[in-house]
Amino acid sequence: MTFGAFVLALSLWLFLISNNTYNMVVDMPIEARNLSAQHALNKEVPKVAKVRLKGTGRSLFKSYILKSFFPNFKLVIDLERISEEYSFILNDYFERYPQKISIPSNFDVQYVEIVYPNSIQISLDEYKEKIVDVVVNANISPAPGYTMVGNSEIIPRKVKIAGPKETIEKINIVSTIKYDLNEISDEIQTKMILNTIAEDIIELTPKEVLFKQKIEIISERIISEIPVQLKNVVDEVQVFLSPQTVSLTVVGGIDFISSLNPKDIYINVDFSKWKPSVKFYPIQVEAPTDIIKWMDLSPQNIELIVTKSIE
Numbered sequence: 001m002t003f004g005a006f007v008l009a010l011s012l013w014l015f016l017i018s019n020n021t022y023n024m025v026v027d028m029p030i031e032a033r034n035l036s037a038q039h040a041l042n043k044e045v046p047k048v049a050k051v052r053l054k055g056t057g058r059s060l061f062k063s064y065i066l067k068s069f070f071p072n073f074k075l076v077i078d079l080e081r082i083s084e085e086y087s088f089i090l091n092d093y094f095e096r097y098p099q100k101i102s103i104p105s106n107f108d109v110q111y112v113e114i115v116y117p118n119s120i121q122i123s124l125d126e127y128k129e130k131i132v133d134v135v136v137n138a139n140i141s142p143a144p145g146y147t148m149v150g151n152s153e154i155i156p157r158k159v160k161i162a163g164p165k166e167t168i169e170k171i172n173i174v175s176t177i178k179y180d181l182n183e184i185s186d187e188i189q190t191k192m193i194l195n196t197i198a199e200d201i202i203e204l205t206p207k208e209v210l211f212k213q214k215i216e217i218i219s220e221r222i223i224s225e226i227p228v229q230l231k232n233v234v235d236e237v238q239v240f241l242s243p244q245t246v247s248l249t250v251v252g253g254i255d256f257i258s259s260l261n262p263k264d265i266y267i268n269v270d271f272s273k274w275k276p277s278v279k280f281y282p283i284q285v286e287a288p289t290d291i292i293k294w295m296d297l298s299p300q301n302i303e304l305i306v307t308k309s310i311e
Helices: 003-017 057-069 090-096 254-258
Strands: 021-033 039-041 048-056 074-078 085-089 110-116 119-135 138-142 146-155 158-164 173-175 179-184 188-193 203-205 208-231 237-242 245-253 266-270 280-282 284-286 293-298 301-308
Touching (some): 048 057, 074 090, 085 090, 090 110, 146 245, 208 254, 245 254, 266 280
Parallel strands (some): 138 179
Antiparallel strands (some): 085 119, 146 208, 158 203, 188 208
16 A cells, blocks of 8 residues: 555544544535426526535544435425526525525534535526427438338327426427437337436426337339329320230338239329330339339330320
8 A cells, every 4th residue: 555545544534433523515405496386497406506514524424425315415495485586695595594404413414504606596487388299319220131111100299398488489399319229120119218408497298209110121022913004195195005014023121012012003104205206105113112122124115006086
């Protein structure tokens, strides 16, 4: 043991066994209570104050060790008679109301003074509630060979916020905290904590939501007999398509593509591009958004046979 460490240990030992009186500055929680139901805090109240306590070395050490385990070790500020704004000069306030200083009797220490802060400014506003949308803040990366399918589900999609009117009126959405979901190969079904905005003055109900997202292994499937639609046709003519159906291969989530039927894929030919000298026209494909890609379209062109319309 070095000489410095020895001196420190000896000093601590003497302090612990000493019955001499000392002063010590400790952090003491602040509790603001009795706020009117019609009002809300417009800004956060400091969570702790630095307080000077007096007692024997043994008592101060015991208080320092045990204070976190005693919820009744605190300073209380009564907001019952506050209407809009008020500045609490802390040393004056607790000198006038010593009963607001809560120290367990078995600590055997005495309150001396507030060291910091000198004062607390209380600002109140009208209490307001509002329903807002939830937004998920997440980066989702499926594992190789997997893909997201369908829209995500948030339960509930809306939550209630409550607090000072001026602040509440500016909030239109509440997001979750940031989540990074990587290498996902199973359906996501997880609770997400909402991002607390000024947690001491804004209440959230509920404080978390359930997030769901389908994740499926990637596969491919040939879909045949997809009907070809004709768009921008005019009444003066009759148009025959040859062939009237096509086939293609789709790539996507295995359960999703297995549930597709030919009518879920929109195949069309644009008649506005027709010319008497041209027989074959390219096909346009509109596939559902959850299809990763389509390929192997057969045939790739459609013949248009045009005749005059029969009256």
